[in-house]
Amino acid sequence: MFRASLTSPERVARQIRERILAGRYPGGTILRQEELAAELGVSRMPVREALRQLAAEGLLILHPHRGAVVAELSLAELEEIYEMRAALEPLALRLAIPRLGKGQLGEAEDALDEAERVHDGQRLSQLNWRFHAALYRPAERPRLLSTIELLHLNVDRYMRMILTVMQHREQSNLEHRLLLEACRAREVERASRLLQQHILEAGQRLVQFLKEKV
Amino acid sequence: MFRASLTSPERVARQIRERILAGRYPGGTILRQEELAAELGVSRMPVREALRQLAAEGLLILHPHRGAVVAELSLAELEEIYEMRAALEPLALRLAIPRLGKGQLGEAEDALDEAERVHDGQRLSQLNWRFHAALYRPAERPRLLSTIELLHLNVDRYMRMILTVMQHREQSNLEHRLLLEACRAREVERASRLLQQHILEAGQRLVQFLKEKV
DNA sequence: GTTGCAAATTTTGGATACAAAGGATACAGT
DNA sequence: ACTGTATCCTTTGTATCCAAAATTTGCAAC
Numbered sequence: 001m002f003r004a005s006l007t008s009p010e011r012v013a014r015q016i017r018e019r020i021l022a023g024r025y026p027g028g029t030i031l032r033q034e035e036l037a038a039e040l041g042v043s044r045m046p047v048r049e050a051l052r053q054l055a056a057e058g059l060l061i062l063h064p065h066r067g068a069v070v071a072e073l074s075l076a077e078l079e080e081i082y083e084m085r086a087a088l089e090p091l092a093l094r095l096a097i098p099r100l101g102k103g104q105l106g107e108a109e110d111a112l113d114e115a116e117r118v119h120d121g122q123r124l125s126q127l128n129w130r131f132h133a134a135l136y137r138p139a140e141r142p143r144l145l146s147t148i149e150l151l152h153l154n155v156d157r158y159m160r161m162i163l164t165v166m167q168h169r170e171q172s173n174l175e176h177r178l179l180l181e182a183c184r185a186r187e188v189e190r191a192s193r194l195l196q197q198h199i200l201e202a203g204q205r206l207v208q209f210l211k212e213k214v
Numbered sequence: 215m216f217r218a219s220l221t222s223p224e225r226v227a228r229q230i231r232e233r234i235l236a237g238r239y240p241g242g243t244i245l246r247q248e249e250l251a252a253e254l255g256v257s258r259m260p261v262r263e264a265l266r267q268l269a270a271e272g273l274l275i276l277h278p279h280r281g282a283v284v285a286e287l288s289l290a291e292l293e294e295i296y297e298m299r300a301a302l303e304p305l306a307l308r309l310a311i312p313r314l315g316k317g318q319l320g321e322a323e324d325a326l327d328e329a330e331r332v333h334d335g336q337r338l339s340q341l342n343w344r345f346h347a348a349l350y351r352p353a354e355r356p357r358l359l360s361t362i363e364l365l366h367l368n369v370d371r372y373m374r375m376i377l378t379v380m381q382h383r384e385q386s387n388l389e390h391r392l393l394l395e396a397c398r399a400r401e402v403e404r405a406s407r408l409l410q411q412h413i414l415e416a417g418q419r420l421v422q423f424l425k426e427k428v
Numbered sequence: 429g430t431t432g433c434a435a436a437t438t439t440t441g442g443a444t445a446c447a448a449a450g451g452a453t454a455c456a457g458t
Numbered sequence: 459a460c461t462g463t464a465t466c467c468t469t470t471g472t473a474t475c476c477a478a479a480a481t482t483t484g485c486a487a488c
Contacts, residue, residue, distance in 0.1 A: 065441070066440080084358055
């Protein structure tokens with residue numbers, strides 16, 4: 001029979017991933033297999049598979065015989081990801097709106113409500129994804145959804161930094177509320193326009209924020 | 215210093231990938247590590263990493279403790295991939311057209327010329343990708359390009375089947391020529407409209423073809 | 429002091445060996 | 459005959475060990 005039985009490479013991958021996203025391993029960090037293995041209480045073998053997994057997700061770059069380096073995202077690449085999101089997410093939303101039920105709308109609203117109360121970066125990032133994913137899921141496009149998720153994953157490290165800036169959060173919340181209303185009203189065109197604009201503007205704010213931070 | 219030194223997992227991944235795309239391992243096939251290892255003259259370890267790589271590419275599904283299964287693409291998923299391509303490729307083309315040089319236009323044209331003479335499925339698939347990639351590359355959006363490449367990879371198995379059907383090829387070549395002309399003339403809007411239409415229609419033809427084949 | 433080379437060290441890549449999980453099979457009980 | 463269960467076999471998962479590659483260090487020559 002089936003059993004979930006999370007296998008070590010997956011557990012290890014999850015832990016390393018979270019460390020990268022939390023900023024504990026900034027871009028450029030060299031990850032040593034032995035070190036990770038010892039720290040996570042496994043041998044190097046599962047670590048190697050985890051590293052390959054994370055490399056496939058775009059969080060690492062594997063240099064043969066030289067090790068795994070945490071991927072650095074240039075501002076250009078960051079903007080690129082937002083361009084891709086701006087192309088894909090409105091597509092998902094368009095397909096989803098006709099099938100949106102009370103359940104998803106409620107889930108999205110709950111995420112927004114909590115996001116206004118909470119202040120932890122990791123949690124805010126989770127809620128942000130939950131909001132978006134709830135709206136896209138009814139489209140029933142698994143590949144599209146997981147591609148979008150991967151893009152989110154890749155900007156998440158930087159997202160978390162700006163998610164604690166109050167000005168950004170207020171603007172973002174406002175846009176989210178407007179988007180949700182458009183979805184409720186089944187106004188496909190307006191919703192997808194709002195979403196595209198929301199993504200592009202969030203991208204611009206993030207790039208701006210990172211530029212100033214240096 | 216640097217050395218290319220293709221590492222075994224990559225070699226192994228490439229070979230398995232080619233077998234999947236060529237139809238030698240159809241969807242649903244269970245891949246046994248030991249068997250692959252023996253056949254490719256390595257131990258199970260590089261095979262495992264290769265399998266993980268291919269799973270990340272979407273060609274396999276890894277079931278913990280139960281093995282790797284070649285991914286089956288339902289017609290719905292196939293259409294989904296074409297929807298994604300129709301969203302992403304016109305974006306890449308728009309960004310690329312202003313920067314298209316003689317080099318890329320020539321490369322694209324060469325690919326079309328050869329595609330009209332050649333009849334081998336694998337080669338045709340290569341040429342088809344070369345044509346598209348040549349037009350997108352000047353956009354200088356590496357993630358966008360590799361995402362598109364991944365989508366191509368995932369439909370390639372089915373593409374190869376229809377690429378030997380003369381009627382499809384003629385239609386496709388015609389559309390490619392029109393697209394190339396629009397690019398030469400720097401008509402961004404027309405070119406991106408042609409491309410989107412080309413992708414959606416190719417997807418429809420493929421779905422139709424596969425439906426009839428059953 | 430700087431540059432070039434070579435040995436030594438570190439670190440990754442790959443193979444073998446062992447453990448554990450899943451599935452198949454045979455047997456016992458009803 | 460059928461069902462449930464225990465055991466065996468196959469296959470995957472993980473650890474350990476050895477080999478190969480890359481980096482670092484030390485030494486020598488200029």
